[in-house]
Structure formats: C-alpha cells, structure tokens
Amino acid sequence: MSTYVAASERYDSIQYRRCGASGVRIPAISLGLWQNFGTDAPMERIREIAHYAFDQGICHFDLANNYGPIPGAAEENFGKLLQSSFKPYRDELFISSKAGYLMWPGPYGEWGSRKYLISSLDQSLKRMKLDYVDLFYTHRFDPNTPLEETLQALVDIVRQGKALYVGVSRYPHDAALKAYEYLKESKTPCLLFQDRYNIIDRMPEKEGLLDMSKEQGAGFISFSPLQQGLLTNRYLNGVPEGSRMTKRDTSLPSKVLTPQLLEALRGLNALAERRGQSLAQMSLSWLLADPRITSVLIGASSLAQLKDNLKSLNNTSFTAEELQEIQRISAPIQLFDR
Numbered sequence: 001m002s003t004y005v006a007a008s009e010r011y012d013s014i015q016y017r018r019c020g021a022s023g024v025r026i027p028a029i030s031l032g033l034w035q036n037f038g039t040d041a042p043m044e045r046i047r048e049i050a051h052y053a054f055d056q057g058i059c060h061f062d063l064a065n066n067y068g069p070i071p072g073a074a075e076e077n078f079g080k081l082l083q084s085s086f087k088p089y090r091d092e093l094f095i096s097s098k099a100g101y102l103m104w105p106g107p108y109g110e111w112g113s114r115k116y117l118i119s120s121l122d123q124s125l126k127r128m129k130l131d132y133v134d135l136f137y138t139h140r141f142d143p144n145t146p147l148e149e150t151l152q153a154l155v156d157i158v159r160q161g162k163a164l165y166v167g168v169s170r171y172p173h174d175a176a177l178k179a180y181e182y183l184k185e186s187k188t189p190c191l192l193f194q195d196r197y198n199i200i201d202r203m204p205e206k207e208g209l210l211d212m213s214k215e216q217g218a219g220f221i222s223f224s225p226l227q228q229g230l231l232t233n234r235y236l237n238g239v240p241e242g243s244r245m246t247k248r249d250t251s252l253p254s255k256v257l258t259p260q261l262l263e264a265l266r267g268l269n270a271l272a273e274r275r276g277q278s279l280a281q282m283s284l285s286w287l288l289a290d291p292r293i294t295s296v297l298i299g300a301s302s303l304a305q306l307k308d309n310l311k312s313l314n315n316t317s318f319t320a321e322e323l324q325e326i327q328r329i330s331a332p333i334q335l336f337d338r
Helices: 043-055 073-092 114-128 147-159 173-185 209-215 259-274 279-288 303-314 320-330
Strands: 016-018 025-027 029-032 060-062 094-099 133-138 163-169 190-196 219-223 295-298
Touching: 025 029, 029 043, 029 303, 043 073, 043 303, 073 114, 094 114, 114 133, 114 147, 133 147, 133 190, 147 163, 147 173, 163 173, 173 190, 173 209, 190 209, 209 219, 259 279, 259 320, 279 295, 279 303
Parallel strands: 029 060, 029 295, 060 094, 094 133, 133 163, 163 190, 190 219, 219 295
Antiparallel strands: 016 025
C-alpha cells in the first residue's frame, strides 16, 4: 500500500462555517461514519472514501461509540485509518464521538451517567488510538439521570483533556436549554447541537431547536439529511431489492414508504430535475441554504455517492417559489418519531 499524501489544494473549494460564537469552523459537509465503516465494510473502500473526503477539504469526521456494525467497529477502523494515513494530519482533523446508547451489558452500559460517559470515552480513545477527541457529545437525553450529572461529566472530560469541546445530541427543547445554560455557566459552552433534520423531518425546526442553537451561540449539525436514503432516487419506484428497507432489523422499515410519501418524493424529485440536481443534491442544498445550519453529515457507502453529494455545494440558492413548492409538497408528511 502506497503512502497517503493529502491533496495540496484540499482547502480551496469547500465552504467552512463557524460553530456558533466559537472559534471553530467546520466544513459545510462533514463525513459521518454511522453505518458504512464497520465490520461489513472493506478497509480498502473505507480508505478510498476517507481519503477522497479529506482531499476535498472534509476535515470533520463524526463517530460514536456504538457505530458499526458491530458497535465500536467504526472507531476501530478509524483508528487504523488514522495510523496508516491521517497521523501526519491529526491537527487538521476535527474528530467527534458520542456516548448514550447501549455499548455493554449491565446498568452502566448506556444512557447518561457519569460512570458510563467517562468509561465510554476512555474506550473510544483506545479504539481510535487518540489522546483526545475534538468534540464529545452526550448522544441522547437520559430522563432517569440528573441532567447536572451528565453535563458535569462533559465539563470534567474537557478539564481532563480528553475532549476540546462538548456537544448535545437529540435533546428535547427544555433539556437542551438547561444544557446550554449549565455548560455556559461552567465555562464549557456547547459547541454543536446535533439532530436529525431534513426536508421530510422538520421536528428540530418545529420544536425551536434551530433558533435556540443560534440564540445560545452554538452551531447546529444535521444528521440523516437524506433520511437514510429516502431523499434519493432509490425509492421513487418502490422498494428495490437489496436496499436498506429489505434488511432485517433495519432502521428504515418498508412501512414508512406510504403512497403519500412516495407521491411527495416524486414531486420533490421533479423539482430537483428542474433545478438540474438529483433529489439527494437538492435535499442537501436545501439544508445548506439555511444560515442556521453549520454542517450536514453525510454517510457515503461508496466513492460515487460521496462525489454526487458534494455537487450539492454548487447550487445552494433557491427562489421563493422553489421554497414554497418544497414546503407544499413536504408539509403533509409526518412520519418519524423522535
């Protein structure tokens, strides 16, 4: 295997956006390692995607303790990638991880206790062969642990040098507001709020989380911007063989593809074609057109998909009529639980 040398022009074309009121800027498109970098992904393909992403200026890689399959595998593979390719560029990378979902059996293997969060981050650092992550999130709100316990663990993680910044993911409005206030008072302000947000899942907007992040001086980063492939051309003619919907224990069951949703997807696709974009490109562009959005997390399963998604940066302007049409088509869709 030849030694990787990053492209010299890697920072010339992609846009970087500031995370709220902080000094940190991250690329408008970031690479999430949720489902395509685990044990079922060849290392050659992982390397190809990650190398190309960094060569295009994507320096933010987003992980979590449970990303795989199997849980932990994405971090292990990223650790291998760091050693083989990215070690000379560590200070150019912005690496995030999270903890909140099930990682090991027993009462301390998930949620938001201090014991779980700190233990989980220690494991993540070992898997990735890192001394610290740039950003560490509490991955979900824990209704049974005092919020102060969870947040103080984040503060102490920064003070211990295990993370440079902290973030909050998928918190309800009131808990998020308390988190912002506690972290700010502790002089460890929330850098990024992460949530699922896209054309057909507007819950963060409806709940006021987008405006809140801006008001609190935090950035907002959207995951699942293509709703696990629904906002692509993959399902325009129903459920194709071999797609995510056909797999057991899928996070995208076929029952969500109702006639109403299918009609909406086809309407959005027709608009995208008139704009000279694919549905996926328009969906990403729609997010990037919102000044409240710091970055969108894409999860590429192939180099071709990554290249296609990056083309969304070429056209992030929408006319008032186009925005109204997107709203008209997508407004009736209420499919997804939080």
